[in-house]
Amino acid sequence: MTRFSFDLHNTDGKARTGVIHTPRGDIRTPAFMPVGTAATVKAMMPESVAATGADILLGNTYHLMLRPTAERVDRMGGLHKFMNWDKPILTDSGGFQVMSLADLRKLTEDGVTFKSHVDGSKHFLSPERSMEIQKLLGSDIVMCFDECPALPADEQTVAESMRLSMRWAQRSRDAFGDRPGHALFGIMQGGVTPHLREESAKALVDIGFEGYAIGGLAVGEGQEAMFGVLEYAPDFLPTDKPRYLMGVGKPDDIVGAVKRGVDMMDCVLPSRSGRTGQAWTHRGQVNIKNARHQDDPRPLDENCTCPCCRNYSRAYLHHVFRAKEMISGMLLTWHNLHYYQEIMAGMRGAIAKGEFAAWEADFHAKRAMGDIEPV
Amino acid sequence: MTRFSFDLHNTDGKARTGVIHTPRGDIRTPAFMPVGTAATVKAMMPESVAATGADILLGNTYHLMLRPTAERVDRMGGLHKFMNWDKPILTDSGGFQVMSLADLRKLTEDGVTFKSHVDGSKHFLSPERSMEIQKLLGSDIVMCFDECPALPADEQTVAESMRLSMRWAQRSRDAFGDRPGHALFGIMQGGVTPHLREESAKALVDIGFEGYAIGGLAVGEGQEAMFGVLEYAPDFLPTDKPRYLMGVGKPDDIVGAVKRGVDMMDCVLPSRSGRTGQAWTHRGQVNIKNARHQDDPRPLDENCTCPCCRNYSRAYLHHVFRAKEMISGMLLTWHNLHYYQEIMAGMRGAIAKGEFAAWEADFHAKRAMGDIEPV
Ligand SMILES: [Zn+2]
Ligand SMILES: [Zn+2]
Numbered sequence: 001m002t003r004f005s006f007d008l009h010n011t012d013g014k015a016r017t018g019v020i021h022t023p024r025g026d027i028r029t030p031a032f033m034p035v036g037t038a039a040t041v042k043a044m045m046p047e048s049v050a051a052t053g054a055d056i057l058l059g060n061t062y063h064l065m066l067r068p069t070a071e072r073v074d075r076m077g078g079l080h081k082f083m084n085w086d087k088p089i090l091t092d093s094g095g096f097q098v099m100s101l102a103d104l105r106k107l108t109e110d111g112v113t114f115k116s117h118v119d120g121s122k123h124f125l126s127p128e129r130s131m132e133i134q135k136l137l138g139s140d141i142v143m144c145f146d147e148c149p150a151l152p153a154d155e156q157t158v159a160e161s162m163r164l165s166m167r168w169a170q171r172s173r174d175a176f177g178d179r180p181g182h183a184l185f186g187i188m189q190g191g192v193t194p195h196l197r198e199e200s201a202k203a204l205v206d207i208g209f210e211g212y213a214i215g216g217l218a219v220g221e222g223q224e225a226m227f228g229v230l231e232y233a234p235d236f237l238p239t240d241k242p243r244y245l246m247g248v249g250k251p252d253d254i255v256g257a258v259k260r261g262v263d264m265m266d267c268v269l270p271s272r273s274g275r276t277g278q279a280w281t282h283r284g285q286v287n288i289k290n291a292r293h294q295d296d297p298r299p300l301d302e303n304c305t306c307p308c309c310r311n312y313s314r315a316y317l318h319h320v321f322r323a324k325e326m327i328s329g330m331l332l333t334w335h336n337l338h339y340y341q342e343i344m345a346g347m348r349g350a351i352a353k354g355e356f357a358a359w360e361a362d363f364h365a366k367r368a369m370g371d372i373e374p375v
Numbered sequence: 376m377t378r379f380s381f382d383l384h385n386t387d388g389k390a391r392t393g394v395i396h397t398p399r400g401d402i403r404t405p406a407f408m409p410v411g412t413a414a415t416v417k418a419m420m421p422e423s424v425a426a427t428g429a430d431i432l433l434g435n436t437y438h439l440m441l442r443p444t445a446e447r448v449d450r451m452g453g454l455h456k457f458m459n460w461d462k463p464i465l466t467d468s469g470g471f472q473v474m475s476l477a478d479l480r481k482l483t484e485d486g487v488t489f490k491s492h493v494d495g496s497k498h499f500l501s502p503e504r505s506m507e508i509q510k511l512l513g514s515d516i517v518m519c520f521d522e523c524p525a526l527p528a529d530e531q532t533v534a535e536s537m538r539l540s541m542r543w544a545q546r547s548r549d550a551f552g553d554r555p556g557h558a559l560f561g562i563m564q565g566g567v568t569p570h571l572r573e574e575s576a577k578a579l580v581d582i583g584f585e586g587y588a589i590g591g592l593a594v595g596e597g598q599e600a601m602f603g604v605l606e607y608a609p610d611f612l613p614t615d616k617p618r619y620l621m622g623v624g625k626p627d628d629i630v631g632a633v634k635r636g637v638d639m640m641d642c643v644l645p646s647r648s649g650r651t652g653q654a655w656t657h658r659g660q661v662n663i664k665n666a667r668h669q670d671d672p673r674p675l676d677e678n679c680t681c682p683c684c685r686n687y688s689r690a691y692l693h694h695v696f697r698a699k700e701m702i703s704g705m706l707l708t709w710h711n712l713h714y715y716q717e718i719m720a721g722m723r724g725a726i727a728k729g730e731f732a733a734w735e736a737d738f739h740a741k742r743a744m745g746d747i748e749p750v
Contacts, residue, residue, distance in 0.1 A: 040695055040702045045682070068669070068694040076672055076690050084686040294443070297451055307420070311459040315451050319443040320415055326701060327415045 004140075004183040004210050006242050010352045014234070014261040017351040020211075020242055022140050023181040024080070024088045027055040029242060030258045030351075032344045033090060033266035034337055038063045039073070039083040042271050043329040044337070046085045052306070052334065053341035056088040056141075058266040061133050062097035065123065066116045070136035078138030090141035090266070092246070093130045093172075093187075096148050096215075107147065109164070127171035135179070141211065144172035146187045148216050158191035165189045165215075166203040173207050183210035185244060191216055192225060194232055201236030211242040214262070218247035227256050234261035251280055251343055255363055258347050259356070270340050274333030277321045281339065282366045286314075288332065292374045293318040302372075306338035307331070379515075379558040379585050381617050385727045389609070389636040392726040395586075395617055397515050398556040399455070399463045402430040404617060405633045405726075407719045408465060408641035409712055413438045414448070414458040417646050418704040419712070421460045427681070427709065428716035431463040431516075433641040436508055437472035440498065441491045445511035453513030465516035465641070467621070468505045468547075468562075471523050471590075482522065484539070502546035514557070516586065519547035521562045523591050533566035540564045540590075541578040548582050558585035560619060566591055567600060569607055576611030586617040589637070593622035602631050609636035626655055626718055630738055633722050634731070645715050649708030652696045656714060657741045661689075663707065667749045668693040677747075681713035682706070 006029075008018040020027040034041045034049055037060045041049050049057065059079055064070060076082045079089055095112070098105060102114035102123075111126025130145035146165040149157055169186050176184045186204035190196030204212060214233050217226045226248075234243055244264040245257050254265055270280065279286040281301040286293075288300075296314035304310075308317070308331040320328040343363070350359030381404075383393040395402040409416045409424055412435045416424050424432065434454055439445060451457045454464055470487070473480060477489035477498075486501025505520035521540040524532055544561050551559045561579035565571030579587060589608050592601045601623075609618055619639040620632050629640055645655065654661040656676040661668075663675075671689035679685075683692070683706040695703040718738075725734030 038695070038698045038700060039691070040700045043701045045702070045705065067698060068690065072670065072690065072694075075670065076688055082688070082691055084691075295447065295450065313451055313457070315443070315447065316414070316457055316459075319447075320413070323413045323442060325413060325415045326418045326704065327420070329701065330420065330705075 002181065004181055006211070006240065008240060010354075012351045012354050012356040013259065015258050015347070015351045015356045016261060016263055017348045018242075018263070022088045022183075024086060024140055025055065027088055027264075028344075028348055029263040030344055030347055031055055031264045032254065032340045033058045033264065034271060034340075035060070035266055035268045036083065036085070036089075037268070038067065039079060041333075041337075043275060043326070043333040044271070046083060048334055049085070049337065050087065052337040053345060054087075054337065056090060057085055059089050059091045059137065059139065060097060061091050061094035061130060061137070062101065064091075064137060065094060065125075065133050066118050066121075070133040074136040074138070080138055088140040089138070091134045091137055091139035091143065093143040093145040094125050094133070095130070095146050096246075098125055099148060099150075109167075111145075127168045128175040131172055131175040139182070141183045141185060142176060143185050143213065144169045144187050144209075146189060146215060148189065148219065149191070151191065151216075151219055151221055153191065155191070155193055155196070158189075158193060159196055162189040162191075162196055162200050166200060169204055170207055173209070185209055185211040185213050187213040187215040187246075188233065188237070189216045192221070192229055197229065197233045198236050201233070205238060209241070211244060211264075212237045213244040213246055215246055217245065218249055218253075218267075223253055223256070226253070227260065230257060230260040230262065251340070252364075252367070254340070254343060255347065255360060259360065270336035271333045274331075274336045275329040277328070277332065279332050280336050281371070283369050283371050284367045286371050288314065288317045288321050288328075290318075296375050298372070298375070300335055301339070304335065304339065304342070306335045308335040308338075378555055381586070381615065383615060385729075387726045387729050387731040388634065390633050390722070390726045390731045391636060391638055392723045393617075393638070397463045397558075399461060399515055400430065402463055402639075403719075403723055404638040405719055405722055406430055406639045407629065407715045408433045408639065409646060409715075410435070410641055410643045411458065411460070411464075412643070413442070414454060416708075416712075418650060418701070418708040419646070421458060423709055424460070424712065425462065427712040428720060429462075429712065431465060432460055434464050434466045434512060434514065435472060436466050436469035436505060436512070437476065439466075439512060440469060440500075440508050441493050441496075445508040449511040449513070455513055463515040464513070466509045466512055466514035466518065468518040468520040469500050469508070470505070470521050471621075473500055474523060474525075484542075486520075502543045503550040506547055506550040510554070516558045516560060517551060518560050518588065519544045519562050519584075521564065521590060523564065523594065524566070526566065526591075526594055526596055528566065530566070530568055530571070533564075533568060534571055537564040537566075537571055537575050541575060544579055545582055548584070560584055560586040560588050560617075562588040562590040562621075563608065563612070564591045567596070567604055572604065572608045573611050576608070580613060584616070586619060586639075587612045588619040588621055590621055592620065593624055593628075593642075598628060598631070601628070602635065605632060605635040605637065626715070627739075627742070629715070629718060630722065630735060634735060645711035646708045649706075649711045650704040652703070652707065654707050655711050656746070658744050658746050659742045661746050663689065663692045663696050663703075665693075671750050673747065673750070675710055676714070679710065679714065679717070681710045683710040683713075
């Protein structure tokens with residue numbers, strides 16, 4: 001059986017490209033992971049998600065443990081079979097979403113007690129329970145259960161929270177056990193304080209993980225602050241393991257993160273935007289509900305090869321959005337996910353050829369042009 | 376160029392099978408036409424609709440004239456290009472939907488003035504305007520503009536309404552003009568009164584159409600009353616032209632209509648049901664929101680080859696319906712449309728072999744079994 005491993009193929013500046021090998025298939029890095037919160041990438045058939053070029057999906061432990069429950073997913077043969085996706089799946093630990101979505105949370109050294117936002121039922125999450133749930137789901141890449149303090153927070157609060165997360169990282173590692181072909185990733189915390197980030201990274205590397213996430217970012221701090229942390233934080237991590245930046249982001253966030261040494265990212269943005277009439281193209285953002293599109297026979301993006309751009313006009317996309325037709329979300333989500341994967345493929349190719357700077361300049365130049373002129 | 380023509384291949388009792396030839400492709404009859412009201416079959420990509428086996432779609436003149444407007448569809452290259460469907464399209468005349476959906480209708484000999492249910496704007500529909508709109512849309516099969524009285528109505532009202540529709544049928548024929556490759560269908564009215572149905576059929580045949588619809592049914596009269604009219608009404612129509620029963624229906628309505636000599640049908644039911652968690656299988660109706668499905672690893676229908684049944688359990692379908700995920704409507708609609716097309720294909724094959732009665736007995740026997748036992 002293929003074991004979980006990472007081959008770093010090329011670097012260009014701090015940007016990296018490589019391949020994560022798993023028993024369920026390879027993940028080309030830098031990788032963007034579409035989010036399949038409740039066992040579906042919203043508005044997409046899983047074969048369509050694969051057609052966009054995605055090698056891996058993200059599932060949300062918090063949502064899945066509440067509905068349909070991890071035990072039920074396990075009885076149905078695991079998340080891959082349940083949702084008809086046979087490539088790798090990464091699951092988050094539930095920690096972040098418990099703190100942002102659940103009601104009546106109570107945090108102790110042991111874990112978090114909370115009430116479901118779905119039906120008010122009482123639940124408990126801890127490193128041990130999170131590992132159990134992610135195993136029941138059949139996740140290929142499991143995330144440590146951690147705690148992410150709301151920002152802004154003073155350094156003392158951030159330090160105490162980070163150290164709790166490091167104790168939980170050890171408990172996660174202990175509870176994960178020996179699962180060949182599956183990976184456990186540690187999550188670095190420490191806010192915007194370099195020495196706390198370094199302390200966190202050292203604690204995680206001492207425990208030892210198959211990959212390392214940079215946590216506590218993309219929580220509203222803004223791109224400048226996030227890039228500020230990314231200037232130094234990845235350097236605290238081993239070069240021979242994948243680095244994952246959670247919950248990022250807009251296209252320019254993604255490019256900036258890769259430039260700073262990040263290998264994996266996930267975000268609901270391309271799918272969520274698609275359902276609200278927002279599209280992302282080489283020339284920036286397009287709001288399809290704008291009346292300027294209603295007589296426009298051109299596709300969203302002339303150079304895009306996705307089914308939305310090959311087969312439909314902006315006039316059609318405008319019409320079905322206004323008419324509240326489901327195909328609006330289906331087509332825009334497909335396009336957005338395709339565009340995100342195109343960015344990733346472009347970066348992978350550019351890094352391999354040592355041309356990342358030129359690729360990045362072209363990326364920003366096209367966006368600076370703004371959307372095409374109205375007809 | 377292929378002209379519009381109908382080849383009747385086989386009859387078995389009153390049931391018929393054949394092929395309608397059009398420049399955009401053949402339509403195998405009996406044919407079920409999925410409804411693409413606003414230039415989309417809700418929750419489906421058009422290539423998926425084709426994959427279910429549909430040879431032709433129905434578009435709604437009333438909806439399309441209001442949004443995005445027929446003129447805009449024409450500027451965008453016609454309805455086929457606009458909605459990415461290159462097979463035949465039949466459009467209704469708008470007459471029926473004006474009477475059921477629009478506000479403040481005023482009916483005169485000339486036509487109908489009404490207010491849009493979308494934005495309150497004022498519009499006018501007449502035989503001439505309906506022909507113009509359906510031409511702008513690029514419809515392959517155009518329906519005469521007719522008036523359908525609300526039932527129950529006394530015989531005098533039904534007779535006067537039918538005669539108005541026959542005068543409008545002549546005006547529709549005159550306004551349609553000479554359009555090789557396109558067809559105009561007349562619509563028989565006359566309620567549940569045989570001599571009015573016969574009078575209507577004779578008036579239409581005198582004018583001459585490429586096909587004939589049986590109108591004024593499937594408007595709440597019930598299956599028994601509908602079948603009652605279908606016992607005699609198709610016999611008033613020429614055998615060498617296709618016969619279309621509008622707005623029908625449930626699977627057993629469709630089978631009963633084909634048995635009585637109908638060649639074409641359309642209905643929103645399979646797609647609308649799909650979005651509300653209702654599935655149709657060989658063994659009858661399944662309500663996927665029922666808790667009995669939540670731990671059921673079996674597909675909706677073991678014998679169905681659609682992507683929903685090949686790849687997903689009832690437990691998954693139950694979960695995504697409860698979680699209000701779009702894939703719920705996408706999968707159930709796909710299954711329902713696939714099942715409807717499977718019925719049509721089954722009937723075509725049975726009629727060709729002279730085995731319709733046996734096929735029908737099997738159809739009813741399987742349905743009488745009811746859904747599979749819970750796990
Ligand atoms: Zn595209
Ligand atoms: Zn099926």
